[in-house]
Amino acid sequence: MTDAVLETRGLSKTFLGFTAVDGVDLSVQRGHIHALIGPNGAGKTTLFNLLTRFLEPSAGEIRFDGTAVTALPPRQVARRGMVRSFQISAVFAGLSVLDNVRVALQRKLGLSLHFWRSVRVLDQINEQALAILDQVGLAELANEAAGALPYGRKRALELATTLAMDPVLMLLDEPTQGMGYEDVDRVTSLIKKISAGRTVLMVEHNMKVVASIADTLSVLQRGRLLATGSYQEVSANEEVIRAYLGGGRRGGTAA
Amino acid sequence: MTASFTSRRISPRASAYALLLIALIAAPWVGLYPVLGTKILCYALFACAFHLLLGYTGLASLGHAAFLGVGGYLAGYGVKAWALPPELALLAGLAAGALLGLVIGFISIRRSGIYFTMITLALAQMVYFLCVQIPQTGGEDGLQGIDRGLLFGVLDLRDDTAMYYTVLVIAVACFLFIARVVYSPFGQALQAIKDNEPRAISLGYHPPHYKLIVFILSAALTGLAGALKAISLGFVTLSDVHWMTSGHALLMTLVGGMGILSGPVVGALALVVLENKMGELGTLIAGATGIAWFTTLGESVMMVMGIVFVICVLAFRRGIMGEVVALQQRRRGTPASSSTTSASREPQP
Ligand SMILES: Nc1ncnc2c1ncn2[C@@H]1O[C@H](COP(=O)(O)OP(=O)(O)OP(=O)(O)O)[C@@H](O)[C@H]1O
Numbered sequence: 001m002t003d004a005v006l007e008t009r010g011l012s013k014t015f016l017g018f019t020a021v022d023g024v025d026l027s028v029q030r031g032h033i034h035a036l037i038g039p040n041g042a043g044k045t046t047l048f049n050l051l052t053r054f055l056e057p058s059a060g061e062i063r064f065d066g067t068a069v070t071a072l073p074p075r076q077v078a079r080r081g082m083v084r085s086f087q088i089s090a091v092f093a094g095l096s097v098l099d100n101v102r103v104a105l106q107r108k109l110g111l112s113l114h115f116w117r118s119v120r121v122l123d124q125i126n127e128q129a130l131a132i133l134d135q136v137g138l139a140e141l142a143n144e145a146a147g148a149l150p151y152g153r154k155r156a157l158e159l160a161t162t163l164a165m166d167p168v169l170m171l172l173d174e175p176t177q178g179m180g181y182e183d184v185d186r187v188t189s190l191i192k193k194i195s196a197g198r199t200v201l202m203v204e205h206n207m208k209v210v211a212s213i214a215d216t217l218s219v220l221q222r223g224r225l226l227a228t229g230s231y232q233e234v235s236a237n238e239e240v241i242r243a244y245l246g247g248g249r250r251g252g253t254a255a
Numbered sequence: 256m257t258a259s260f261t262s263r264r265i266s267p268r269a270s271a272y273a274l275l276l277i278a279l280i281a282a283p284w285v286g287l288y289p290v291l292g293t294k295i296l297c298y299a300l301f302a303c304a305f306h307l308l309l310g311y312t313g314l315a316s317l318g319h320a321a322f323l324g325v326g327g328y329l330a331g332y333g334v335k336a337w338a339l340p341p342e343l344a345l346l347a348g349l350a351a352g353a354l355l356g357l358v359i360g361f362i363s364i365r366r367s368g369i370y371f372t373m374i375t376l377a378l379a380q381m382v383y384f385l386c387v388q389i390p391q392t393g394g395e396d397g398l399q400g401i402d403r404g405l406l407f408g409v410l411d412l413r414d415d416t417a418m419y420y421t422v423l424v425i426a427v428a429c430f431l432f433i434a435r436v437v438y439s440p441f442g443q444a445l446q447a448i449k450d451n452e453p454r455a456i457s458l459g460y461h462p463p464h465y466k467l468i469v470f471i472l473s474a475a476l477t478g479l480a481g482a483l484k485a486i487s488l489g490f491v492t493l494s495d496v497h498w499m500t501s502g503h504a505l506l507m508t509l510v511g512g513m514g515i516l517s518g519p520v521v522g523a524l525a526l527v528v529l530e531n532k533m534g535e536l537g538t539l540i541a542g543a544t545g546i547a548w549f550t551t552l553g554e555s556v557m558m559v560m561g562i563v564f565v566i567c568v569l570a571f572r573r574g575i576m577g578e579v580v581a582l583q584q585r586r587r588g589t590p591a592s593s594s595t596t597s598a599s600r601e602p603q604p
């Protein structure tokens with residue numbers, strides 16, 4: 001048996017009779033960068049919401065790191081090491097760049113409910129936070145207000161904040177969406193870099209990004225998982241070509 | 256929390272606070288009627304407590320009159336019926352606020368926006384009707400002639416000036432406490448939750464805990480403000496538990512400036528003074544314009560407050576302190592990338 005960090009069985013979500021996620025059996029290999037692709041409205045974000053328990057599944061099971069997490073609240077899933085990012089930019093705009101990362105780190109110190117202590121007690125994690133910021137190239141901007149960062153930097157900060165949770169599995173929802181070429185390249189190599197020793201499941205529309213960093217690829221269409229495999233396997237899959245790639249032009253560049 | 260980056264290093268802010276404190280200490284000596292000063296401080300504490308919730312969680316409660324009123328009633332009743340010394344009466348008010356805050360907060364905290372506001376309002380109205388019904392509150396008459404007594408058995412609070420300074424010390428201590436809460440690890444988490452709740456959850460936070468704690472702190476301080484008001488002014492009436500008093504806290508906060516620690520203090524000062532001097536102001540305007548109607552201004556406090564509210568919402572949304580801060584930043588030319596960036600709360604285009 002292969003080492004799957006995440007497995008779902010028959011995972012489904014129905015909104016008022018509309019099935020957004022339909023009997024998904026997904027298996028994510030430990031240590032892989034696993035890309036999830038599919039047209040708009042395929043149910044990718046909904047699937048992420050189910051995995052991280054932001055939504056209640058209508059049916060199915062989720063196993064993460066050897067245990068069933070189907071019945072856990074989202075914060076517990078996060079604490080166990082499955083940490084997600086969001087499709088829309090999600091930094092804490094009212095906090096500094098450094099504080100965005102510290103807020104992810106401080107919970108583990110057990111200080112977060114201490115309303116009577118000075119914020120200075122958090123200085124003990126400054127070094128750790130700066131090291132993480134350094135990984136994503138934001139160390140010099142540590143004291144900036146997060147809300148004032150340009151878009152590409154915000155996404156990098158989100159990665160840093162997610163990373164601060166020391167996740168086993170990172171779920172990234174379109175981390176390169178809305179970026180220019182340069183930022184896409186930067187964030188792509190960043191993901192590659194920070195994935196060392198972790199598993200990444202990412203939604204990605206940019207096939208160039210997928211081709212360059214994904215070990216495994218899954219295709220979702222109308223809530224159903226069409227295929228899973230390497231980029232070559234998936235782009236050769238008849239059903240995928242017919243349903244998603246619409247003739248195979250876009251996937252055909254792989255070689 | 257615009258101040259979160261600046262407050263640690265910028266001195267203009269510190270010197271403004273020092274100046275304000277000196278002014279408050281000197282006030283009775285330069286002609287401020289100490290009872291008016293006491294009233295201003297009580298309302299300032301009330302507004303600050305209310306703002307601790309609204310400004311740092313975004314939750315607009317219309318139930319704070321319940322905490323103020325119950326805190327005041329319990330303190331007043333304690334003095335009258337059980338002859339409690341003032342320090343214990345104040346503690347009773349604080350505890351009553353905290354306890355009621357726990358109950359109302361527990362029920363309301365999982366809602367947000369207008370639902371939260373409506374639930375707090377509904378629960379506070381239940382408290383209001385309870386206060387109308389039970390005999391201990393004195394019904395329509397309220398509790399009158401509450402004796403101030405001796406603080407810790409030594410300081411005679413019947414002296415207005417002694418009372419003023421006692422309230423000042425307590426109010427300043429509470430203000431410092433609120434500042435500490437805002438600039439604590441808890442305050443950081445609260446800010447994160449306010450900025451983006453789903454993101455905070457995805458980092459393992461459980462927002463209801465944080466909101467409930469801050470709700471209880473806010474309610475406790477409001478209860479204390481009610482008790483202080485009861486003891487220093489000597490009476491508690493149904494208007495203290497009336498929902499309009501909650502609206503008053505909201506108004507003071509909006510006029511003073513939201514998200515700024517000193518905002519509600521300034522708002523309370525402005526509105527209490529306005530309210531108290533309205534009669535004189537009306538006579539003045541009537542004399543100047545010859546329109547006799549203005550002499551009735553003193554009786555139409557509600558209407559004037561309404562107008563203030565409208566002006567505030569339409570003309571300067573940031574409130575008095577919000578405008579001051581914005582002006583300062585404009586004058587400084589908003590440093591683009593200095594380490595003391597403020598303006599962080601402004602959403603980027
Ligand atoms: N809360 C909801 N209530 C009702 N329908 C929903 C809800 N959330 C998502 N849907 C529907 O489910 C379908 C899948 O949406 P989802 O956001 O998961 O798609 P996606 O694959 O992430 O698309 P995109 O590439 O545009 O991000 C869509 O048709 C959407 O309208």
Ligand SMILES: [Mg+2]
Pocket residue numbers: 044045046087
């Ligand atoms: Mg999506």
